[in-house]
Each structure stands twice: as C-alpha cells, then as structure tokens.
Amino acid sequence: MKLKNNRLDGILPWVLPVALIIFWQLASTNEWITSRLFPAPTVIVQTGYELLVSGILLHHLGISTYRAIVGLMIGGGLGFILGLLNGLSPLASKLLDSTIQMIRNVPHLALIPLIIIWLGIGETAKLFLVSLGVFFPIYVNTYHGIRTVDRGLIEMGKVYGLNSWELFKKIILPGALPSIFVGLRYALGLMWLTLIVAETIASDSGIGYMAMNAREFMQTDVIILSITIYALLGKLADVLAKIIEEITLKWHPSYAKKK
C-alpha cells in the first residue's frame, strides 16, 4: 500500500504536462489549431534535431552559456566580495551600503537604452547587464548572511583563541553560507532572465537571437524550441546549485540525510 502510494506520488506531477503535450500533438495533427502558429511537439523535436546536427543550435547554446557563466562570475564575484566587505567592516558598510541599496532599486533592464548608447550591442553590453542582474541578490544575501551569524559562536571562537582569519574561515563564512546560497539561486534565475532580454533586443548570436531571428521568418517551431531550451537551462542551473548546496550544507538539519 505504502509502495503504491510512493509510486503514485512520483507519477502525479507528470500527469498534467504529459496530458497537455498529448492534447497539443492531437490538436496540431488534426488541424484543430493552426499548425503554423502551434507546430506539433514532434515537429519541434524534429527541428531541434536538425539544428543540432547542423551545429547551429550548439553554436548559439555555447555563446549563451558563455555569457551566462562569465556574467555570473563577474557580477556574482563582485557581489560576494562587496557583501563580505560590508558584512565584516562597519566602516565599509556605512560608506557603501546605502548607495548600493539605492542603485538596487533601479530595475536593471531599464538601463538597456543607456547601455546600448554607452557600450553598443557587443558582448560587453550583454555581460554588463547579466553581471548587474546577478550582483544584487548575491550582494544582499552575502551581506545579510554575514551580519546574522550567531554572535555567541564568534565569541566562543575568540575565547578559544581563533585569530581573525580562522574566525572567518571556521565560523563566519560557514555561518553565512546558507544565506549566500539563497542569493545564488535567486541570481541564477535573474541571470537567464537578463540574458533572454539582452539577446532578444540587441544581439547577433545566442539562443535569444535565434528566437528573434526565427520570428522574422515565422518559424514558430524554432521560437518554441528556444523557449524550451531556456526553461531547461534554468532548471539545470537550479539543480546544479541545489546539488552544491546539499554537499556544502550537509551539516544543516534541513539537508540531513534520513537514516
């Protein structure tokens, strides 16, 4: 009985998407809907296969992934470092935090017109936008994580003679890590979002460009394929972050393995 329930639990989340896809396939092949606007799932898979074989898909996918990773490293790295700095030093925090919080309230995509004028439509502009997008969630959560580390633990560390570096390495950083991961997962979402917008508005390569270009030729199958790829990439990034989180936070009660 228990086993049956478990199996049912595993299947249930898939029922709706699979049913939708089957219905979509039927609707498209039977011409209940215009197949030019809603190409059948089989057609999309076919297109995906052709683009893959021709190398076009991998070319665009590679460029998008490159932009995502480099942008995450730059923006996330800066956010992490500034979060550490302001979390650890009250002076730096007084000097910088209110300015950063002010800039944070500007939706970063609102800067696109300005960025195109300043940086053109080259790689720099896209990397800049992605970096800006991921900077804030990582900054805010690193800062918050460091500030909320249990003071009692830091005091304990001092009594036991830990120097500043050991205090940081053994107590402050591990204590801030759960919060930093929240920031990272949030940043990953913003990373793809920013990239899609940047690539659709001003670009000549990448998955976003592939979708925009397909619109010119009414290739709905390519557009839907691009959207699906974004969804898969987003999910993949999230799963990766979750795995890293589970490994690093294995001490945490919420991640403890059930024995």
Place this chain on the structure above:
Amino acid sequence: MEQGGSGLHVQNISKRFGTVQVLEELELSVNQGEFISIVGRSGCGKSTFLRLLAGLDEPTSGEIVLNNKKMQGINPEIRVMFQESRLLPWLTVVENVAIGLNSNRSLTPADRTKQAAEMLDKVGLKGRENEWPHVLSGGQKQRVSLARALISRPQLLLLDEPLGALDAFTRLEMHQLIYNLWEEQQFTAFLVTHDVSEAISLADRLLLLENGNVALDQEITLKRPRKRDDRLVSELEKQVIDRVMKVH
C-alpha cells in the same frame, strides 16, 4: 593569603557600563584548584564578573592576576562553558572538541582528532565522534562543550550557567561529570548559577554577589559526595536563600 602568589587574585576591580556601576571594587583571592560557586539575583554582576575573568571585557579599573601574571585579554589557560553549548553546527562532534586545542599550534591534525576522541570518551560520548551537533540532545551538547573546554587542561574553567536549560536528571548527571573531571584535572572552577543547591553540591566556596560586590563568602566543608537530601546541605541552602531574600 599573600598577594601575587599562585592562584587567582582579583584586585579592586570595578566595571561600569555608561552610568551603571556593575561591579564595585571587588576583591577576591582564590587558591589553585578551588571550586567556587557564584550565586546572586539577576543583574548582581555575576555574569559580568565571569566575562572579566574570561578576558571578554576589560575592567574599568583594577586588575586580575593569575599565577603572578596580570591578565590581559584572552588567555589559553582559561576556558569558558556557556549557557548554550555554542557548538559549530558545521563541524562534527569530534571537530568541535578539537577547537579546544586550537591554541596549541604544534599538534598535527591527526593528534588533535585522537585527543579529541579520547576526551569525548571521558564525557561519555564514545562512538558519537562523527555525528553533527544537531542530532545530539541538550545534555549531550553540553558534554561536548565541556570536552572542548577541558581538552587543553586549562588552569581555570568558567561555567556561565551551563546547566540552566537542562532537565533535572540531566543536571544531576552533569554535576557528577563536572565533579569527576575537576577531581582529575585539578583546575580552578567558577560556576555561576541561580540554583543554590547546585552551587552547594559542587563548590568548596560559595560567593553571593550583591550590588556589585561579595556580600557573602561561605566556605563549604561538607563531605563529598554531597547528596541533595542531606540535612546539612538543605540547611545551608536555606541559610543562603534567606540571606539572598533579606536584602529586598
């Protein structure tokens, strides 16, 4: 007791926070290996006194001398057991105990782990070395905390109400454990507690703090091991409690 000999000498210390005078010219001499209990109402300055001994705060005036040396800041010969266990949740039990060896830079990591495991055995937690702190009960956590404090064989152990959050049975077990380790290691102990019978059952000397100074300095000569239901223990307990209540 002559000044500056071995043991701990508290010379005229005062502590003020803003306009609040917490300790006022407190004087105290303690022999090496003595077990002192400090009782008093909330706000009498007992925790502040312990923090000064730990080197976590500086006295406004006066000084503390340990074995002829004026104390300044954190001292590896002094360990503290806090009210909460303050274990690092991201380190295993044995790694937490090894933190206590941090001041000894000459040990290899393998030595540390070995010594920490031995110390865990002494506090009755053999076999739990590689568990995370969050799976332990409150009493077990305090055992780990005690192991961490005593692994470096400090001269002075400060206990800041470490058993306050534990249930009555666990407290009795912990009394026994603390007493055994004290007999074995011969450290000087200061126990801050609000439980007078706990203070009496463990200490050689009971101090009552009031208005920032020692109001009562009572030697306890009762034979050990002391039982809670012993007539002499309960008489002394009643005396001390009456004395505490009298002021207010």
